[in-house]
Amino acid sequence: MEYKNILTTCTYCGCGCNFYLENLDGSLTGTIPCKTSPVNEGKLCIKGWNAHEFVQSDQRLTSPLIRREGKLVPVSWEEALDYTASELSSIRSEHGPDSLAFLASAKATNEENFLFQKFVRAGVGTNNIDHCARL
Amino acid sequence: MIEQVQQKVRELLEAGTIQGFLGLREQNGHIGPYLFQDPEDLEGMSLGDRERPGDTRYPLSKLLLTLARNYPQASLGILVRGCDERAVNALVAWNQLDQDKVVPVGLACPQELAEECECERPYPEDPVAGKKTEPVAFASVARLQELEPSERMRYWLREFDKCVKCYGCRDICPVCFCRECSLEDQHLIRTHNLPPENPVFHLTRAVHMAGRCIDCGLCEQACPAEIPLRILYKKVGQIMEEEFSYHSGETTQKSPLQIADNQ
Amino acid sequence: MTNSIGDIEEADCILITGSNTTSSHPLIADRVYRAKENGARVIVADPRRIHIAHIADVHVQQRLGTDVALLNGIMHVILEQGWQDQEFIAQRCEGFQALRDTVKQYPPSTVEEITGVPAQDIERIAEIYARAEAASILYCMGITQHTTGVDNVKSLANLAMLTGNLGRPGTGVNPLRGQNNVQGACDMGGLPNVFSGYQQVANSDANNKFASAWQADLPDKPGLTIPDMMAGLEDGSVQGLFVLGENPVMSDPDADHVGKALQKARFLAVQDIFLTETAQMAHVVLPGVSFAEKDGTFTNTERRVMRVRQAVDPVGDARQDWEIIQQLSNRLGYPLDYSSPQEIMQEIAGLTPSYGGITYDRLEGHGLQWPCPDSEHPGTKILHQERIARGLGLFHAVEYQPPAESVDEKYPYWLTTGRIYTHYHTGSMTRNSPTLEREAPEGWMEIHPQEAQKLGVSTNDRVRIVSRRGSVEAAAFVTEDINPGTVFISFHFAESNANILTNPATDPVAKIPEYKVCAVSLEKAA
Ligand code: SF4
Numbered sequence: 001m002e003y004k005n006i007l008t009t010c011t012y013c014g015c016g017c018n019f020y021l022e023n024l025d026g027s028l029t030g031t032i033p034c035k036t037s038p039v040n041e042g043k044l045c046i047k048g049w050n051a052h053e054f055v056q057s058d059q060r061l062t063s064p065l066i067r068r069e070g071k072l073v074p075v076s077w078e079e080a081l082d083y084t085a086s087e088l089s090s091i092r093s094e095h096g097p098d099s100l101a102f103l104a105s106a107k108a109t110n111e112e113n114f115l116f117q118k119f120v121r122a123g124v125g126t127n128n129i130d131h132c133a134r135l
Numbered sequence: 136m137i138e139q140v141q142q143k144v145r146e147l148l149e150a151g152t153i154q155g156f157l158g159l160r161e162q163n164g165h166i167g168p169y170l171f172q173d174p175e176d177l178e179g180m181s182l183g184d185r186e187r188p189g190d191t192r193y194p195l196s197k198l199l200l201t202l203a204r205n206y207p208q209a210s211l212g213i214l215v216r217g218c219d220e221r222a223v224n225a226l227v228a229w230n231q232l233d234q235d236k237v238v239p240v241g242l243a244c245p246q247e248l249a250e251e252c253e254c255e256r257p258y259p260e261d262p263v264a265g266k267k268t269e270p271v272a273f274a275s276v277a278r279l280q281e282l283e284p285s286e287r288m289r290y291w292l293r294e295f296d297k298c299v300k301c302y303g304c305r306d307i308c309p310v311c312f313c314r315e316c317s318l319e320d321q322h323l324i325r326t327h328n329l330p331p332e333n334p335v336f337h338l339t340r341a342v343h344m345a346g347r348c349i350d351c352g353l354c355e356q357a358c359p360a361e362i363p364l365r366i367l368y369k370k371v372g373q374i375m376e377e378e379f380s381y382h383s384g385e386t387t388q389k390s391p392l393q394i395a396d397n398q
Numbered sequence: 399m400t401n402s403i404g405d406i407e408e409a410d411c412i413l414i415t416g417s418n419t420t421s422s423h424p425l426i427a428d429r430v431y432r433a434k435e436n437g438a439r440v441i442v443a444d445p446r447r448i449h450i451a452h453i454a455d456v457h458v459q460q461r462l463g464t465d466v467a468l469l470n471g472i473m474h475v476i477l478e479q480g481w482q483d484q485e486f487i488a489q490r491c492e493g494f495q496a497l498r499d500t501v502k503q504y505p506p507s508t509v510e511e512i513t514g515v516p517a518q519d520i521e522r523i524a525e526i527y528a529r530a531e532a533a534s535i536l537y538c539m540g541i542t543q544h545t546t547g548v549d550n551v552k553s554l555a556n557l558a559m560l561t562g563n564l565g566r567p568g569t570g571v572n573p574l575r576g577q578n579n580v581q582g583a584c585d586m587g588g589l590p591n592v593f594s595g596y597q598q599v600a601n602s603d604a605n606n607k608f609a610s611a612w613q614a615d616l617p618d619k620p621g622l623t624i625p626d627m628m629a630g631l632e633d634g635s636v637q638g639l640f641v642l643g644e645n646p647v648m649s650d651p652d653a654d655h656v657g658k659a660l661q662k663a664r665f666l667a668v669q670d671i672f673l674t675e676t677a678q679m680a681h682v683v684l685p686g687v688s689f690a691e692k693d694g695t696f697t698n699t700e701r702r703v704m705r706v707r708q709a710v711d712p713v714g715d716a717r718q719d720w721e722i723i724q725q726l727s728n729r730l731g732y733p734l735d736y737s738s739p740q741e742i743m744q745e746i747a748g749l750t751p752s753y754g755g756i757t758y759d760r761l762e763g764h765g766l767q768w769p770c771p772d773s774e775h776p777g778t779k780i781l782h783q784e785r786i787a788r789g790l791g792l793f794h795a796v797e798y799q800p801p802a803e804s805v806d807e808k809y810p811y812w813l814t815t816g817r818i819y820t821h822y823h824t825g826s827m828t829r830n831s832p833t834l835e836r837e838a839p840e841g842w843m844e845i846h847p848q849e850a851q852k853l854g855v856s857t858n859d860r861v862r863i864v865s866r867r868g869s870v871e872a873a874a875f876v877t878e879d880i881n882p883g884t885v886f887i888s889f890h891f892a893e894s895n896a897n898i899l900t901n902p903a904t905d906p907v908a909k910i911p912e913y914k915v916c917a918v919s920l921e922k923a924a
């Protein structure tokens with residue numbers, strides 16, 4: 001029996017409610033609102049209460065995919081990363097860095113967004129980065 | 136106070152009487168539910184008093200139910216205030232928990248908390264810590280009772296109208312154990328819009344709480360619409376008492392609405 | 399937000415506009431309920447009779463896209479009655495005369511004609527808002543998603559400054575950010591013109607600072623916004639697109655058009671957790687992890703930076719997003735070598751003044767609200783307390799402009815879009831959550847009974863909705879909560895994607911598309 005409650009922040013709206021995710025033997029079994037959160041004080045909305053439900057859904061992507069003959073087929077990480085990098089490099093060398101564009105994410109963490117813009121600006125060499133801030 | 140609880144839990148864990156103890160622990164700057172399996176962890180234990188007594192109560196008996204459903208053979212300890220003990224008893228009465236597998240460690244509430252909760256039994260049977268204090272009557276129910284029926288109806292309709300349909304009152308409730316919930320029956324209550332149909336959503340839940348609600352007040356604290364749900368369910372409890380002399384959770388005796396012949 | 403979530407409870411008056419608060423920000427609605435209990439007056443200005451309007455002291459249903467006119471009308475009354483805060487204006491603002499001249503042209507009777515809001519309601523709003531000790535404004539996408547979105551926001555700021563409702567508890571102009579980390583994604587420089595902390599790429603000091611920290615030459619010309627990227631894909635100037643956790647095929651206006659643009663991409667890579675509509679079009683799909691499988695931070699709408707903690711192992715072969723980015727960068731010849739998100743946060747703090755004092759240790763407990771410039775700073779609950787950030791608050795005299803698209807004979811109904819309480823954004827997470835999907839498995843179109851009768855439809859009947867860009871089908875939901883002449887659909891459902899209909903016309907400054915207004919025709923579907 002391995003049972004843990006891990007305090008985290010909701011992935012849905014901009015309120016940013018805090019709750020515990022219940023992990024029983026590696027499965028997420030529930031969500032418990034954090035009573036001492038300055039944001040939600042022990043309350044949640046329907047999305048927050050069910051925030052654990054999609055995490056282990058059988059619809060999740062579990063392996064990298066590459067399009068072959070029109071279909072997306074599973075491949076190894078090495079292959080997917082090599083392919084992605086080589087496509088980005090060849091477009092960059094043929095048409096310059098500004099022929100590439102990148103969408104950051106309002107659902108990703110601060111650290112991921114920061115790293116992503118660093119990669120785009122310093123690694124690729126373009127400022128073509130934007131995200132759905134306007135939605 | 137906490138030392139007595141820690142001591143008791145340490146003994147139970149070390150003797151192998153229980154495989155784990157559900158209580159509260161301070162972590163990440165917050166107090167949250169925790170399964171103690173290693174006596175070393177008892178260091179950070181909390182009784183759920185942060186700024187005021189009992190201001191960080193969690194539905195521990197509901198978490199216990201999750202564990203018991205997955206590990207029916209395991210004996211588990213649990214920190215119980217009066218309401219938590221009533222919840223465990225009610226879950227036993229409703230065939231959800233096996234009493235022999237639950238080892239309560241009791242904590243009596245201070246008068247201040249009993250007043251705030253209007254609690255008729257602010258202590259468990261046999262507290263390991265705290266002192267049994269005076270029961271407090273349901274003054275909030277009595278106050279609403281003074282309103283004319285039509286005015287009272289208007290009051291509740293106005294309150295229910297704020298509902299954002301989070302189902303939090305159900306999800307946090309230690310005695311809401313049904314695997315299929317009538318509140319989600321789309322023939323009974325239409326979905327898609329806010330507020331949920333008024334008052335059928337709330338009265339359905341109220342009816343289902345008859346003989347079950349043990350007056351912990353967690354639903355009201357979880358309600359993002361600030362609806363005084365505890366008063367509603369206290370009233371349900373009062374009806375059960377007046378009509379059937381039944382007090383859910385006081386013992387593990389079955390409710391008269393569950394099995395007629397329960398003497 | 400200029401103020402904090404908890405601070406809403408201190409308000410004596412709350413003006414909610416363009417925010418369906420109980421559906422989209424339920425835990426902010428909670429604070430509104432509490433404020434109301436404490437005696438605050440609530441004003442709701444929204445084209446629909448949304449749920450929070452049930453507790454409003456005044457609720458007005460302005461016509462779609464007429465917000466500037468309504469706000470100018472309210473300010474007209476305030477100035478006429480002398481309810482403005484003269485001291486605040488004199489000491490902390492500039493440009494007052496121009497504002498005064500403009501709003502003079504908006505007497506309530508004129509505004510009533512434009513907005514459909516009765517003149518006496520405009521007067522009541524002016525009185526309640528201006529005479530409150532502390533008045534707070536809450537707004538959301540119903541204000542920003544217009545071709546006049548920036549004008550709308552400026553008008554709200556005008557109203558707050560005019561009455562001195564800024565920089566004190568219970569006041570402020572408070573945008574409710576839609577997505578959980580939209581604030582953070584902006585703060586971190588997920589924008590074409592700025593590094594983290596809104597440091598301009600075109601500013602040579604900022605550019606040099608980042609260039610030397612990152613040991614790379616950095617471009618100083620601002621990059622493309624999303625609409626420009628789509629145009630670039632179409633004309634071939636953009637050849638490759640890399641999408642991290644977004645779903646533009648569903649979420650962008652005129653979705654069919656976006657789909658066509660993406661089809662033109664020579665290379666499309668998508669990093670996400672589900673095979674979204676956009677991922678289905680990709681050449682390569684990289685499986686990242688959900689919030690429950692990662693460590694990091696989110697920044698909420700009150701600028702509070704809070705920890706996200708890994709609660710469970712990633713599913714299958716899914717990989718940490720920061721590791722994927724790092725591994726790609728290494729392959730492109732720009733090596734990155736972080737060992738954890740915590741280490742990335744150290745770099746963020748070092749390069750971003752407003753995050754300067756933020757460390758994971760300090761985020762335990764309640765998190766920190768930026769600006770938090772150093773390790774002693776307690777964070778900032780309320781912005782603009784002593785002075786407005788830019789020095790003096792500038793009034794912007796704003797004239798009313800009608801929406802980009804108007805109803806006509808062929809498209810006689812106004813369409814507006816939004817969220818419902820159980821779903822989120824393009825639905826990739828909520829629709830894979832059984833409880834949420836059961837609660838609302840399909841999109842509905844809200845329509846007034848009068849119009850429903852004309853079309854011969856009742857609740858549950860299928861209706862075809864057609865705009866200049868495309869058409870979708872949805873089930874009708876007949877309700878008096880919407881004005882006759884206007885219909886509403888939510889944008890979560892691929893089967894009835896609202897954004898096939900919406901107008902990609904954007905605000906000239908902020909480039910926000912006009913999701914909230916377009917013209918449609920309706921017919922009963924067979
Ligand atoms: S629980 Fe609901 S209100 Fe809270 S952050 Fe999540 S989506 Fe927003």
Ligand code: SF4
Pocket residue numbers: 304307308309310311344347348349350351352353354355365368
């Ligand atoms: S008070 Fe509320 S949460 Fe507690 S048992 Fe009764 S209904 Fe359930």
Ligand code: SF4
Pocket residue numbers: 297298299300301302303304305354357358359360361362364
């Ligand atoms: S907790 Fe409150 S808002 Fe949520 S469903 Fe229950 S009554 Fe409604």
